Amino acid sequence: MKDRIYVTDLKNHVGSSVTLYGWVAKARPTGKVAFITIRDGSGTCQCVLEKNETTESFFDVAKKLSQESSFTITGTPCLEERAPGGVEVRDITACNIIGESADYPITPKAHGVDFLMKQRHLWFRSQRQWHILRIRATIVDAIRQFFNGEGFKLIDTPIFAPAIGEGASTLFEVDYFDEQVFLAQTGQLYVEAACMAHDKVYCFGPTFRAEKSKTRRHLTEFWMVEPEMAFCEMDEVLELAENFVCSVVQRILKDNRDDIEAIGRDIASLEAIQKPFHRLRYADAVEMLHGPKAKELLENDLTEKTAEIEGLNNKITELEESGKTAKKQWQKEKAAQDIQTAREERTELEEQIANIPTHMKLAAEFQFGSDLGGSDETIISRLHDRPVFVTHYPREVKAFYMRVDRDDDRVVENFDLIAPQGYGEVIGGSMREENHDILLERIKAHSLPVENFEWYLDLRRYGSVPHGGFGLGVERTVAWLCGLKHIRETIPYPRMLGKIYP
RNA sequence: UCCUCGAUAGCUCAAUUGGUAGAGCGAGCGGCUGUUAACCGCUAGGUCGUAGGUUCGAAUCCUACUCGGGGAGCCA
DSSP: OOOBOOOOGGGTTTOOOOOEEEEEEEEEOOOSSEEEEEEEOOOEEEEEEEETOOOOOOOHHOOOOOOOOOEEEEEEEEOOOSSTTEEEEEEEEEEEEEEESSSSSSOOOOOOHHHHTTTTTHHHSHHHHHHHHHHHHHHHHHHHHHHHHHOEEOOOOSSOOOOOSSOOOOEEEETTTTTEEOOOSSOHHHHHHHHHHHSSEEEEEEEEOOOOOOOOOOOEEEEEEEEEESSSHHHHHHHHHHHHHHHHHHHHHHHHHHHHTTTTTTTHHHTTHHHHHHHHHHHHHHHHSSSSSHHHHHHHHHHHHHHHHHHHHHHHHHHHHHHHHOSSSSHHHHHHHHHHHHHHHHHHHHHHHHHHHHHHHHHOOOOOOOOOHHHHHHHHHHHHHSSSEEEEEGGGSOOOTTTTOSOOOTTTSSSEEEHHHHHHEEEEEEEEOHHHHHHHHHHHHEEEEEEEEHHHHHHHHHHOOOOOEEEEHHEEEEHHHHHHHHOOOOSSSSBTTTBOOO
């Protein structure tokens, strides 16, 4: 397609004839003018066909262009205020259908989640999904560029793994020539070994967790980047995480501003992601959960949300009235749709309100020694204006490899990064136990089979050094930075409990 | 594994609370010279998730199951 021009380049060809190749995003044929919106992978643009002597032959072709038909069209780009995006293609001199499309399932109206998920292979043609996956692509590239730029070596870790990792209960079992192996849930232990060869390393790939979680934060297959550094201390790992997250945010603000705006993500709250992030010890987080501020936050939530529901109820009543008195059919339709939206909002608010007492109870009765729950994380993140590092968790709730704090052996030198606005944990990291005897003791304390960890213990036998790192979940990061309610939109083909098609 | 909500036309939802199953979108046909989820008219489209039960009568009530949403636990 030597003569092909992309929609994004149209502004450089104003006034001269070009040929576009793409799909029909929208078609609105009228009596003598047809509006066809082309989608070509780079963007969308409106094409306008007016019926006259020269266009007679293909005007009928254009009128037959159904949603998602592939076609080529030749015409002249012009600046036009009435067109979405300000540019449209006019004076059409050719229009040919390449592949027809009949009864495309995803129509321009509302669809339910279950339906869209079954159409995922088509769904990501839709505008919003398209923007999200573009942002994901930038985030993935920003991750690689950051670590490569900081002198980290990429180390690819295996996906087939023996039963090592953070917990055996969440592993996917695979038959490996009659031997039982598992899909990797982390590359960390392998990357630690490579760290002793290259000093600064990272792995980046898919990981698998057989958690039977049906929530908006969980996938069974997700991507994780895990850097590891030798000869470092906890502060340096925190700084690395901070710089890393900020660089990813800066990158999408630079490269994907249009996409961010198109999906309605608030730019200001992304610009507010600046270092230093807050640092909060677990013990202080517990205090905070018990304190008056947490209680106040939830009480305010309760009054605010109750008021919102009151407002929605009034709105629904009004809409029902206006729906009854409306004369035009479309006015009734509009009212019905608004009622539906308001009802959905109300249901969600009611659910949130119902959960508040539980969350208050959980926070107030939180005991030193247990892990922070989802609601606790949300409270902590909302009491801060930036991402928060929560550090030094009790050793009992954390993995065996985390370094025991030499000043307080009840806790380990670890951290979670909690994203603002309730997006939850996006990073989990720690210093790794470098002392052979303590590590061996902890492997035994976790009832893990020591023989599987001989190679890992070797790292402590042959020139052990203080080292640490973290793992960042790509999809949770995409959800946070895009402001998405659900993680399933952050990855082209989400794998979740009970979902494997397409 | 547990709690909770749901399943009605291809899609999104109604059905006055147990009494003849309805609307919009989409599809088909016709009309319209500037549309932005276009608009106007007409047409077709249903075993109310499955299996039982209660009842003169069930989309509506009861039981079980299947599938899906949200959440807990666990986690990135």
